[in-house]
Amino acid sequence: MTAEFEADLVVREVEPAAEGVVALSLAGEDLPDWTPGAHVDLILGDGLVRQYSLCGRTGDPGCWRIAVLETPDSRGGSRAVHRLAAGATVRVRGPRNHFPVVASPRYLFLAGGIGITPLLPMIGEVSAAGADWELHYGGRTLESMAFTDELAAFGDRVHLVPEDTHGRLGLNGILGTPRPDTLVYACGPEGMLAAVERHCVSWPPGSLHLERFTADVDRTGEPFEVVLERSGRTLVVGPGRSIFETVRAAGVGVLGSCLEGICGTCETEVLDGEVDHRDSVLDADERASNEVMMICVSRCRGSRLTLAL
């Protein structure tokens, strides 16, 4: 495996993209190719690393675009990005893609708020390929929704749903009837994605593709096995999926609450394997002891973890 690209990129342009959202163009030499759905790490110093989807055009050599919503993440990642001005440099690593587009005659794109970012290049690509598609894009208000100007070019394929005037995305209508020839791509806040998942249970397996994002936590990583000692089950935790989601989906009861590694509710005892801790609950000694982990965000450094579940 070749080493991942990592370099200091220059902020070429900073543009307001919506209320609370800025779009940054990042320029550098020999930027690797990327595909829609990819994200990069911004390494912001002091151990602060944040993930942002690439939302420019794939054929734009030497320039990557990200869009960042200022959010209340406890350590100020998005605020640090918002302080970057044109001419500044920022350390960037990647790209990685855990949300790739699979070929299909038809697509349904569902965006919530800043979740539009990975979908934007997807739309460019499937549109150019001549696929049939629709976008349903919800946000708090029209002013808070980024890239509506660029989306206007696509006419009535794009449905903008600002909550203050149109209410929430009508998922019953959009997803009510399973369509075997259609793939669903969704990105947005956790509540919306959970609702999308509920609506998609009757769709054919493999129809739904989700990207979960939060302000604070990198949820990406290689797949690994998790052995549930008490239940006698072995499950595979896929890239971008959490142990918590995987275990729940297998019908094993586990507690969880914040699902962002801050509250400690999902603390689980580790019997074997090395944990890749990503929560903000455990202190350095507790992390090093490798005895417990927060399964909503933390992952595995090797290929297998054994848990007291």
Next chain:
Amino acid sequence: MNLDEVDLADNDRFQRNEGWPQFDTLRREDPVHWTAEAAPNRGFWSVMKYQDIWAVDRDTSLFTSEKFVNLEEVDDDLMDIRRSILETDGQRHLALRQLIAREFSPRNLMKNYEGFLRELTKRTVDEALTATEFDFVEKISADFPIQVLARLLDVPLEDTGQLIAWGNEMVGNTDPEFIEHTIDSPESEKYKHLPFRSPTTQDVFDYGRALRDRRRDGDGTDLISQLANKLPNDGVAMSDKDFDNYFLLLVIAGNETTRHAISNSMLALIEQPDQLRLLQEDPSLIASGLEELLRWASPVYHFRRTATRDTSLGGKEIKEGDKVVMWFASGNRDEDVFQDPYQLDVRRANVDHLTFGKGSPHLCMGNALARMEVRLMFEELLPRLAGIDLNGDVARVRSNFVNGIKKFPVTVKTR
């Protein structure tokens, strides 16, 4: 109930257990709802739906706790005097919370307290069941959580009666049975510099400080010793005021809420006896059904936040400075999340209730302890019961904050 009849500021209705039909109407017809209040209060927004409550609770920069977290509006100059970790956000909040938060982790609790708790629970049940008629609150749920707390704080057992009385007075500050001047009466103004506007908080402070001073530089592992001797990880030592308010919070939070969780759960099991039967036939269901009991019990109706800038929620324009109230109890009955929400169903899977908050750095620090206490109580009590029935009227606390039961007469048959 019609929308124009709803008034969530009216404590009397909650004493009559009329919160629920109001919540139902609001979730259906006006899920982000404005309630006017009598001056000097300015009214508040009520957030009723599960997803909205979660969204508000996790967004600490838009919805701050620093302007206080109950309906009472605290004068700016008094905030810092009364501020505890509940009303602190950001790094200082985490630093103060982390001083003792890990003492409440499931593993540390199991290791340090489960044996003690099991014995205490057994003794409590044994003593209660010497009679066939008793008050469930008095004999089972009232004293048990505070005795656990007394152990965590390592205070003498003979002081627990005093701790209980203090807790009642603070949290029941809208109920004339517990406090001379209820917080919605003009007389409470003269105590507005004190937490809960309660004149006896000074006694609690004095008691706590004496404990702390005795344990300074000692090697105790109890919570007081840790607060007395550890430096918060932001490098800023706790002031006397920080300590006072922390101690007070531990006394209150560890006491009232668990008590009401146990009482409300028991009442539900009496009213829906098929569920009681399930737990008795298969006691292993108590551990897995615990989350459903906690969803049901919702001992804290709400906490409040304050908008830090203009925003919109559920189609309503919320202005900077507006009070925004998360009605956890309503979210716990949200039909979009919990099918048949008024059916207690101890076999319901994945009950992600809002009872301890959700998504917030302020999530109940004692949640694992509360879970353990409620579980142990029902594991010890239910197998001993051949029957349990109501034996008179249930009396509830006059409060739209704590969903509490004061009197709960029962008759029991033992096995």
